Amino acid sequence: MASAIQITSVMKTLADPTRRAMFERIAREGEIAATGLVRGSKVSQPAVSQHLRALRDAGLVIERRDGRHIHYRVAPKGLGPLFDWLGHYQNFWQERFENLERLLKGSE
Amino acid sequence: MASAIQITSVMKTLADPTRRAMFERIAREGEIAATGLVRGSKVSQPAVSQHLRALRDAGLVIERRDGRHIHYRVAPKGLGPLFDWLGHYQNFWQERFENLERLLKGSE
DNA sequence: CATTTATATAAGTAATTACTTATATATTTG
DNA sequence: CAAATATATAAGTAATTACTTATATAAATG
Numbered sequence: 001m002a003s004a005i006q007i008t009s010v011m012k013t014l015a016d017p018t019r020r021a022m023f024e025r026i027a028r029e030g031e032i033a034a035t036g037l038v039r040g041s042k043v044s045q046p047a048v049s050q051h052l053r054a055l056r057d058a059g060l061v062i063e064r065r066d067g068r069h070i071h072y073r074v075a076p077k078g079l080g081p082l083f084d085w086l087g088h089y090q091n092f093w094q095e096r097f098e099n100l101e102r103l104l105k106g107s108e
Numbered sequence: 109m110a111s112a113i114q115i116t117s118v119m120k121t122l123a124d125p126t127r128r129a130m131f132e133r134i135a136r137e138g139e140i141a142a143t144g145l146v147r148g149s150k151v152s153q154p155a156v157s158q159h160l161r162a163l164r165d166a167g168l169v170i171e172r173r174d175g176r177h178i179h180y181r182v183a184p185k186g187l188g189p190l191f192d193w194l195g196h197y198q199n200f201w202q203e204r205f206e207n208l209e210r211l212l213k214g215s216e
Numbered sequence: 217c218a219t220t221t222a223t224a225t226a227a228g229t230a231a232t233t234a235c236t237t238a239t240a241t242a243t244t245t246g
Numbered sequence: 247c248a249a250a251t252a253t254a255t256a257a258g259t260a261a262t263t264a265c266t267t268a269t270a271t272a273a274a275t276g
Contacts, residue, residue, distance in 0.1 A: 016116075068274065082190075177251095
């Protein structure tokens with residue numbers, strides 16, 4: 001079960017648009033080096049490095065060193081606290097449930 | 109579909125623990141007046157008022173005036189942006205899907 | 217070893233935030 | 247209308263944040 005602190009940490013981390021965009025990109029690419037993230041980013045290399053640290057500290061990404069590159073991937077359980085928290089709102093959840101079911105079964 | 113700005117707004121609003129606790133309480137109670145929230149809160153009445161404004165601005169709660177009381181309820185679509193955003197992570201989503209299904213069917 | 221490349225850290229800053237106390241604005245009630 | 251109650255706004259502040267530029271560290275390569 002996710003603690004309130006974990007939920008706060010994950011939400012705070014993803015609330016920043018720049019950082020969330022980075023997370024989305026890492027998720028899309030599967031795996032990507034920091035350099036790749038710096039290229040095509042509006043912010044400086046140190047800013048990217050700081051955001052990556054924040055994502056890692058929040059448990060949202062994991063890193064793998066390969067020579068002088070560090071590759072980032074989404075941490076499998078990283079979004080867990082968010083899923084858990086949303087799961088408590090079963091009425092809203094249920095409302096979305098059918099849409100989700102259709103989505104997963106690929107009928108649309 | 110939820111815009112990036114809406115997602116940012118909802119996440120930023122819920123990332124604050126005090127404010128998120130207020131949202132959770134409103135959800136739990138179904139409907140509750142501001143006074144009720146002030147009682148049993150660690151922060152001052154103005155702080156509660158400011159947080160309620162933030163929740164309302166983010167589309168997370170709706171208010172209903174009754175005399176000099178203002179009652180708050182969770183906005184039906186308020187968490188929508190969060191659900192939508194999480195929905196994009198289908199692999200993680202799917203991982204939780206079965207648990208959720210069990211939960212909703214009340215088998216545990 | 218010297219240079220280049222990849223990433224991290226340091227230090228500074230403007231903007232934002234989450235509070236506070238004090239006061240203003242409704243709304244009801246005697 | 248005057249007093250009481252419910253909520254909002256104003257103004258100030260300490261802490262946090264998201265950047266920047268400059269510099270340090272780490273690893274590969276000539």
